[in-house]
Amino acid sequence: MRTRIKICGITRHEDAETAITAGADALGFVFYPGSPRYVEPKQAREIVRPLAPFVTSVGLFLDAEAGWVREVAEHVGLDMLQFHGQESPATCRAAGMPFLKAVGMGGQGDPRGYAALYVEASGILLDSHAQGKAGGTGQTFDWSAIDADAWPVPIVLAGGLTPENVYEALRAVHPYAVDVSSGVESAPGIKDPAKIMRFVEEVRRGDAQ
Numbered sequence: 001m002r003t004r005i006k007i008c009g010i011t012r013h014e015d016a017e018t019a020i021t022a023g024a025d026a027l028g029f030v031f032y033p034g035s036p037r038y039v040e041p042k043q044a045r046e047i048v049r050p051l052a053p054f055v056t057s058v059g060l061f062l063d064a065e066a067g068w069v070r071e072v073a074e075h076v077g078l079d080m081l082q083f084h085g086q087e088s089p090a091t092c093r094a095a096g097m098p099f100l101k102a103v104g105m106g107g108q109g110d111p112r113g114y115a116a117l118y119v120e121a122s123g124i125l126l127d128s129h130a131q132g133k134a135g136g137t138g139q140t141f142d143w144s145a146i147d148a149d150a151w152p153v154p155i156v157l158a159g160g161l162t163p164e165n166v167y168e169a170l171r172a173v174h175p176y177a178v179d180v181s182s183g184v185e186s187a188p189g190i191k192d193p194a195k196i197m198r199f200v201e202e203v204r205r206g207d208a209q
C-alpha cells in the first residue's frame with residue numbers, strides 16, 4: 001500500500017510547493033494561536049488558493065470556538081479538519097466537514113476506544129503525549145503498542161517522525177498515513193526542503209518492502 005503523507009505546520013508558500021513536489025498528499029495548517037507554527041487564516045488562504053488539485057488542505061484546531069472553526073475553514077478553503085484538543089464527538093461532527101481526531105499516546109486507557117467514540121472521524125491521528133505540550137512535540141511514543149491493521153479506522157501516525165526513523169515506524173505500525181512537522185523543519189514553522197525530500201523517499205522505501 002502507498003502510505004499517505006501529510007506535512008503539518010505549513011506557514012509559507014515555498015514550503016507548500018516543496019512538500020507537493022516531493023510527493024506529499026496533504027498539508028497541515030495550525031490554527032492554534034499558542035503554537036509557534038500558527039498561521040493567520042489570511043496567509044493560509046494565500047497558500048491554499050493556488051495549490052494544484054488533489055492536495056488535501058487540513059486545518060488543525062485545538063478546543064477552538066465552533067463558529068471560528070467554520071469561518072476559518074470557509075475562508076481558507078480547507079478540505080478537512082484536525083481536532084487536537086478535548087473536542088467531543090458531537091463538536092467534531094457539528095463542524096460539518098471530514099475530520100481527523102488526534103489522540104495523545106502514552107496516557108491511560110486503550111486508545112482503540114477512541115475509534116469507537118469518534119465513529120464519524122475519517123481517521124484517528126496518534127500523536128505523542130507530552131506534559132504541558134499540545135502537539136508538534138518532536139517526541140515519539142512506543143510504536144510496539146500499535147498495529148494499525150488491527151484498528152477499524154485509518155490510522156495517521158504522528159509524533160517525532162523524522163527522515164531517520166520513519167522507515168522503522170512504517171514497519172512497526174503499518175499506518176494508513178504519516179504526519180510530520182518538526183522532523184522536517186530547520187526552525188519552528190520553517191520547513192527544510194532536503195528533510196522533506198528525504199522523508200518522502202524513506203516513506204516510499206518503506207512502502208516498497
Ligand SMILES: O=C(O)c1ccccc1NCC(=O)[C@H](O)[C@H](O)COP(=O)(O)O
Pocket residue numbers: 008009028030032035036037060062084127128134135136137138139158159160161179180181182183
Ligand atoms: O505544531 C504545533 O505547534 C502544534 C501545536 C498544538 C497542537 C498540535 C500541533 N501540531 C501537531 C502536528 O503538527 C502534528 O499533527 C503532530 O503533532 C506531529 O508533530 P511532530 O511531532 O512535530 O512531527
